[in-house]
Amino acid sequence: MLCQMIQNRVIKIALKISKLILGICVLAGVAFVGFVIHWHMSPKSYEAVEVSQVFKPGFGVNGFHWVLGKKASAQGLWLSDLSPLMIYWLLLRGLIFIVLSFLITQAFQRILVSIHSIETFHQNNVKQFKIIAQYGLIAFFFSFFNFSYIQGEFDINFHLATAPLLLTISSYVLAEVFREGNKLSEDQKLMI
Amino acid sequence: MSIVVNLDVMLAKRKMKSKDLAAKIGITVSNLSLLKTGKARGIRFNTLEAICRELNCQPGDILEYRSDDEVHEND
Secondary structure, three states: OOOHHHHHHHHHHHHHHHHHHHHHHHHHHHHHHHHHHHHOOOOHHOOOEEEOOOOOOOOOOOEEEOOOOOOOOOOOOOOOOOOOHHHHHHHHHHHHHHHHHHHHHHHHHHHHHHOOOOOOOOOOHHEEEEHHHHHHHHHHHHHHHEEEOOEEEEEEEEEEOHHHHHHHHHHHHHHHHHHHHHHHHHHHHHHH | EEEOHHHHHHHHHHHOOHHHHHHHHHHHHHHHHHHHHHOEEEOOHHHHHHHHHOOOOOOOHHHOOOHHHHHHOOO
């Protein structure tokens, strides 16, 4: 009984955290789209934005700094130095990671809701874990490389992102565990 | 499946309704129906014991093995 209560509390906390992450993803997505629209309307507003780490591969986009005056680092570039193609690539990449984070969290949330309503080994959970694994593969693909094309110089970087790969493998394993659990649960239901 | 459940035959012999048997052995009518139609994956010993007690019969009167060929012939 006590164990059940603790489990329920943990699931409730996990559900709240997943809702928070979903909210952050939505806000980040809106901010990204808002940035594109505003950048189109007034490109001069972004002249003081320095980019440094944005061409590194891996999950996410980082390295935008608002700088007043001198650049923070010697390798840094002004956002206005980048071609529209590069800016669109960085935004598209960022949006892909935001959307993937949203979809993965949403799938986890569905599993948590199912566990909360004591339908842990429902067939849908197997499907959700397989979906998470597929999103993990997409995240792995986009984390694997990044490129830059600035003033005629093309540079491509590769990186073996282990986190999305581990997510994919563990999700496939969990899908199999839940499939077996579903089979046992069905057997149990049909045992008179 | 090769195991055939002859529960409906025994119920007819004892002139007992499924509803009454279900109430006496403490299972739901739908579960008893699953057992009668052969859709159940298994039967617990205590369920079998209760059925035999209430119908005054042996497990062999309820459960019967038939080879797959025999089952298909009857179908």
